[in-house]
Amino acid sequence: MSQTDTTEVDVQALEQEGEIAADYIEGLLDIGDFDGDIDMDVEGERAVVAVVGASLDELVGKRGEVLEALQELTRLAVHRQTGNRTRLMLDIGGYRERRRAELAALGADVSAEVQKSGQPKPLAPMTPFERKIVHDAVAAAGLRSESEGEEPERFVVVYPS
Numbered sequence: 001m002s003q004t005d006t007t008e009v010d011v012q013a014l015e016q017e018g019e020i021a022a023d024y025i026e027g028l029l030d031i032g033d034f035d036g037d038i039d040m041d042v043e044g045e046r047a048v049v050a051v052v053g054a055s056l057d058e059l060v061g062k063r064g065e066v067l068e069a070l071q072e073l074t075r076l077a078v079h080r081q082t083g084n085r086t087r088l089m090l091d092i093g094g095y096r097e098r099r100r101a102e103l104a105a106l107g108a109d110v111s112a113e114v115q116k117s118g119q120p121k122p123l124a125p126m127t128p129f130e131r132k133i134v135h136d137a138v139a140a141a142g143l144r145s146e147s148e149g150e151e152p153e154r155f156v157v158v159y160p161s
Contacts, residue, residue, distance in 0.1 A: 011042055017078050017086050018047035024077040025051060025090070028070070034059065036092075046087040049074070056093040064099065067092050068127060089129075100133055107137025107145075107158075114143060114158045125153045134158075 018040035029036055029051070036053035051059070060067045071090040078086045091097065106123070114121050123134065131147050134156045138145040144159045 010045070013082075013084075014042045014045075014047045015040070017082065017088055018042065018049055020078045020081050021047065021049045021074045021086075021088050021090070024074050025049060025070070032059075043089075046089055048089045048091065050091040050094075052093065059092045060095045064095055064127070067095055096129070099130065103130055103133040104137045107134040108141055110134075110158050111138050111141035111143045114160050115141070118160045120157055120159045122148070122157045123155050125149065125155045128154075131156050 022038045022040050026038060028034075034056065036051040036056055039050045039052060041048045041050075058066070059070065061069075067090065070092070071088070074090055075086050075088055078084075078088055089096070103126075110121055110123065126134065131154065135145050135147075138156075138158050143161050145156050146159070147154055148157055149155050
């Protein structure tokens with residue numbers, strides 16, 4: 001089997017994960033009587049399922065807590081059907097995209113502050129998704145960052161170069 005064949009098989013598996021997740025989320029939307037359309041995509045090495053449409057703030061919750069819980073439930077549903085662990089990402093109402101932009105800006109701003117002061121700066125606790133975005137922004141600014149603490153209070157510390 002060539003490298004191309006392997007990639008196609010991976011994309012097919014990710015598309016299957018997306019379809020399973022979309023069916024699961026659609027069922028939850030029906031149960032909760034929520035309106036929303038479901039978009040599926042494959043980004044990099046993960047399936048992405050997004051619910052778009054009417055007001056879905058209840059499904060996001062404070063600081064994305066409900067969204068995180070729904071994502072874990074969806075991952076469990078996919079795992080149950082496929083037998084494989086999934087890195088599926090769920091977005092509702094564009095929350096993750098907005099949060100990604102906010103966190104990238106935060107990472108850049110804190111990097112500039114740390115570069116100027118020469119002092120490490122700890123940030124507020126974040127989810128793994130949020131920490132990754134900040135780590136990437138800090139690295140892009142040429143600085144170093146590390147995650148410290150225990151979940152759910154794990155946080156990023158930005159260090160001067």
